Amino acid sequence: MRLKTIYLSLLLLPGLAIVTNQCQNKNQPDCTYAYNPRFTEIQWTAFKFISRAGVNGSFQEKTASATESAPTAGDVFRNMSFTVNTDSVFTNNPNRDQKIKTAFFGTLANGALISGHVKSIDSANQGKAQIELKLNEQTHLVDFAFESSPEGQFKATGSINVGDWQALPAIAALNKVCEEAHTQDGVSKLWPDVNLQITTKLDSTCK
Numbered sequence: 001m002r003l004k005t006i007y008l009s010l011l012l013l014p015g016l017a018i019v020t021n022q023c024q025n026k027n028q029p030d031c032t033y034a035y036n037p038r039f040t041e042i043q044w045t046a047f048k049f050i051s052r053a054g055v056n057g058s059f060q061e062k063t064a065s066a067t068e069s070a071p072t073a074g075d076v077f078r079n080m081s082f083t084v085n086t087d088s089v090f091t092n093n094p095n096r097d098q099k100i101k102t103a104f105f106g107t108l109a110n111g112a113l114i115s116g117h118v119k120s121i122d123s124a125n126q127g128k129a130q131i132e133l134k135l136n137e138q139t140h141l142v143d144f145a146f147e148s149s150p151e152g153q154f155k156a157t158g159s160i161n162v163g164d165w166q167a168l169p170a171i172a173a174l175n176k177v178c179e180e181a182h183t184q185d186g187v188s189k190l191w192p193d194v195n196l197q198i199t200t201k202l203d204s205t206c207k
Contacts, residue, residue: 031206034069039201047191049184061088073148084114152202
């Protein structure tokens with residue numbers, strides 16, 4: 001009798017798995033997403049002092065190429081190109097903003113613009129992407145991790161070292177004009193690595 005019960009249970013397991021999977025799929029919304037430039041923010045965090053205190057900022061002016069609506073957030077951004085106007089840098093400190101514009105971006109080749117292209121991205125609502133980033137007439141790939149909610153809240157994060165773009169002299173120039181603000185325990189320091197975060201709200205249509 002016990003063997004018969006076990007045998008019947010084994011027979012029922014595949015059917016139970018199918019039913020469970022179907023129920024889970026029904027609970028997952030069937031959505032289509034589209035890019036809306038109005039909600040896009042490009043934020044960055046640089047680091048000063050030996051203790052690596054964060055300095056947050058953003059770029060207020062940016063443009064992106066049109067893309068088609070898609071069933072996943074990743075597909076929305078596939079092959080997207082964009083440009084950033086570095087003169088729109090904003091740190092909530094006008095004096096610091098001007099120093100960044102002149103001492104950092106002003107010493108780079110074609111420093112008025114940062115441009116990029118989504119080289120690859122997972123066809124999913126969470127995954128990895130590679131963005132081809134052009135700065136100081138140098139182009140390199142940057143790894144990003146991204147995630148998006150069913151409602152279309154999208155966030156991608158990555159980090160760069162501006163030395164890869166031959167921008168260490170610009171870092172030194174900015175550190176020089178900000179020496180007093182960058183000095184802690186007698187040492188003036190501005191780190192070359194910068195964290196990046198891109199957020200937006202995708203238009204979503206769910207069934």
